Amino acid sequence: MKNVMKSVSLVSTIFFLLFGTAVTAFAAGTVTANTAGSVLQPDTLTKLLAFAREWVLSNGPHLITALLIFVIGRWLALWITALSRKGFNRAKVEPTLRRFLCKLIYYSLLAGVIIAAAGEIGIETTSFLAIVGAAGLAVGLALKDSLSNFASGVMLIFFRPFKVGDVVTAGGVTGKVHQVDIFSTVIHTPDNQRQIIPNSKITADTITNVNAEPTRRIDMIVGIGYDDDISFAKETLKEIVTDDARVLSDPAPAIGVAELADSSVNLIVRPWVKTEEYWDVRLDLTERIKLVFDERGISFPYPQQDVHMHASAVTE
Numbered sequence: 001m002k003n004v005m006k007s008v009s010l011v012s013t014i015f016f017l018l019f020g021t022a023v024t025a026f027a028a029g030t031v032t033a034n035t036a037g038s039v040l041q042p043d044t045l046t047k048l049l050a051f052a053r054e055w056v057l058s059n060g061p062h063l064i065t066a067l068l069i070f071v072i073g074r075w076l077a078l079w080i081t082a083l084s085r086k087g088f089n090r091a092k093v094e095p096t097l098r099r100f101l102c103k104l105i106y107y108s109l110l111a112g113v114i115i116a117a118a119g120e121i122g123i124e125t126t127s128f129l130a131i132v133g134a135a136g137l138a139v140g141l142a143l144k145d146s147l148s149n150f151a152s153g154v155m156l157i158f159f160r161p162f163k164v165g166d167v168v169t170a171g172g173v174t175g176k177v178h179q180v181d182i183f184s185t186v187i188h189t190p191d192n193q194r195q196i197i198p199n200s201k202i203t204a205d206t207i208t209n210v211n212a213e214p215t216r217r218i219d220m221i222v223g224i225g226y227d228d229d230i231s232f233a234k235e236t237l238k239e240i241v242t243d244d245a246r247v248l249s250d251p252a253p254a255i256g257v258a259e260l261a262d263s264s265v266n267l268i269v270r271p272w273v274k275t276e277e278y279w280d281v282r283l284d285l286t287e288r289i290k291l292v293f294d295e296r297g298i299s300f301p302y303p304q305q306d307v308h309m310h311a312s313a314v315t316e
Contacts, residue, residue, distance in 0.1 A: 076109070077109035081102050084101065163177065167210040169206075170197065172205070215248065218269075220268070222266070224264060227299070228299055244271075247271040248271070253272070
């Protein structure tokens with residue numbers, strides 16, 4: 001009932017605007033600048049009332065039909081949108097995409113209803129559409145950056161490179177996706193800052209979805225001294241990794257010699273873990289490696305340089 005009353009109020013407003021326009025046109029055709037002072041004379045008012053009566057009698061049925069088209073059409077648009085929303089809910093469509101599709105359906109149907117109602121009261125819809133198209137072109141040129149964000153938002157919503165709750169690196173920002181809107185995306189950084197990024201900046205750059213997959217690999221480099229036993233260090237690392245129950249056995253952890261660096265022999269340690277346990281396991285393994293290496297006498301070399309002094313004879 002509330003929606004019907006809103007529709008009636010809107011159409012009534014349109015009616016009075018059209019009626020006022022007609023009266024204004026009549027007055028403009030019958031009153032000149034020299035006779036402007038006589039507009040409120042009884043004869044002029046009588047002519048205005050007669051014109052208004054004739055206009056209402058000739059256009060009244062069309063106005064009533066247009067009113068019915070608008071009220072019933074708007075109700076049908078709301079009903080179809082509600083059915084679509086229920087269907088999207090049953091299909092478990094992502095909330096951002098669901099809201100966008102419901103709005104798109106409603107306003108598309110409402111635009112068709114308004115055009116049909118306008119055609120019923122005698123408005124040339126072809127001219128109307130031409131005016132709307134020209135206005136759309138002007139608005140598009142003035143708001144090209146905003147439209148770029150809009151187009152990027154549509155791409156993000158339909159192709160879904162990430163969803164709300166994912167941890168991503170996008171637009172130069174790393175954090176958890178809080179909200180995806182049609183013009184911008186809101187990301188909460190690990191230090192609890194709220195970053196609002198234009199969608200065009202996101203689609204123009206590389207998007208990294210950190211937790212898109214259920215598992216992740218931890219890449220660690222552990223340096224040991226040239227005097228240390230490589231085989232013993234590798235066995236120690238393997239023992240540390242396999243003792244952690246959170247490390248997955250498939251794929252198996254990879255441990256090997258990666259590089260003979262200037263001051264150390266660098267070993268790689270690459271265990272696989274569940275995505276949600278990545279940082280906990282990484283921090284715990286780093287601490288455990290340091291403690292166990294200290295217990296077993298495996299050194300962590302410091303960057304160093306050997307300087308050789310050569311004595312030279314001084315000749316006079």
